[in-house]
Amino acid sequence: xxxxxxxxxxxxxxxxxxxxxxxxxxxxxxxxxxxxxxxxxxxxxxxxxxxxxxxxxxxxxxxxxxxxxxxxxxxxxxxxxxxxxxxxxxxxxxxxxxxxxxxxxxxxxxxxxxxxxxxxxxxxxxxxxxxxxxxxxxxxxxxxxxxxxxxxxxxxxxxxxxxxxxxxxxxxxxxxxxxxxxxxxxxxxxxxxxxxxxxxxxxxxxxxxxxxxxxxxxxxxxxxxxxxxxxxxxxxxxxxxxxxxxxxxxxxxxxxxxxxxxxxxxxxxxxxxxxxxxxxxxx
Numbered sequence: 407x408x409x410x411x412x413x414x415x416x417x418x419x420x421x422x423x424x425x426x427x428x429x430x431x432x433x434x435x436x437x438x439x440x441x442x443x444x445x446x447x448x449x450x451x452x453x454x455x456x457x458x459x460x461x462x463x464x465x466x467x468x469x470x471x472x473x474x475x476x477x478x479x480x481x482x483x484x485x486x487x488x489x490x491x492x493x494x495x496x497x498x499x500x501x502x503x504x505x506x507x508x509x510x511x512x513x514x515x516x517x518x519x520x521x522x523x524x525x526x527x528x529x530x531x532x533x534x535x536x537x538x539x540x541x542x543x544x545x546x547x548x549x550x551x552x553x554x555x556x557x558x559x560x561x562x563x564x565x566x567x568x569x570x571x572x573x574x575x576x577x578x579x580x581x582x583x584x585x586x587x588x589x590x591x592x593x594x595x596x597x598x599x600x601x602x603x604x605x606x607x608x609x610x611x612x613x614x615x616x617x618x619x620x621x622x623x624x625x626x627x628x629x630x631x632x633x634x635x636x637x638x639x640x641x642x643x644x645x646x647x648x649x650x651x652x653x654x655x656x657x658x659x660x661x662x663x664x665x666x667x668x669x670x671x672x673x674x675x676x677x678x679x680x681x682x683x684x685x686x687x688x689x
Contacts, residue, residue, distance in 0.1 A: 461514025
């Protein structure tokens with residue numbers, strides 16, 4: 407006999423797959439643009455490329471919320487921004503017009519091989535990168551990006567519930583991104599877990615989540631899994647790729663996060679550092 411609970415579960419899963427970008431996560435697109443956009447002739451300096459292409463899961467609400475915040479910060483600071491979802495922007499000639507790039511909620515395999523080479527060369531030449539949330543998820547299959555830019559493999563995030571309040575511990579405030587943050591604060595998030603801590607790879611961890619303040623597990627329908635990383639569960643970290651500055655922040659799944667002062671300060675400080683305006687240098 408087909409139980410009502412099983413039927414409800416199937417209906418729920420079907421709805422999840424058909425909306426909210428979940429279908430794209432399971433069946434990612436393979437689309438690579440070849441015609442680059444036309445950049446503004448008056449693009450000033452410093453300039454930030456905001457890249458939000460999604461060949462995987464798409465954060466429909468968080469993408470515009472984050473782009474608006476980046477543009478507000480840039481306008482206030484006197485920086486230039488250019489927002490695109492066109493991977494053909496990643497050519498040596500066009501990238502040279504930017505001082506930093508933000509992969510904001512970028513998911514999936516978004517660049518072709520030629521574009522990947524251009525991006526890698528641009529980073530290694532001494533430019534800045536900021537990755538937000540989905541930029542570090544498991545949809546990124548480019549080995550160099552996963553090992554060098556993010557540093558560790560994505561694990562999973564909790565379900566049942568998916569979003570939870572937890573205490574974020576700022577363990578390193580000697581950086582422009584965290585200088586204005588309190589020693590700890592409570593934040594609502596879809597908390598990513600990773601296969602290991604990037605600290606073991608020599609990355610500089612700025613903030614970690616206290617696992618005792620939420621349930622790092624999947625307990626949903628027929629799925630059960632422990633996602634605990636232990637006392638060392640990093641959420642924000644940095645590294646150097648030669649002279650290139652790399653910053654990753656796993657926060658920001660929900661649009662409401664971009665209204666929080668802590669995330670505003672974190673994002674602004676990360677951009678300041680990625681642009682090479684303040685903070686430690688990469689040799």
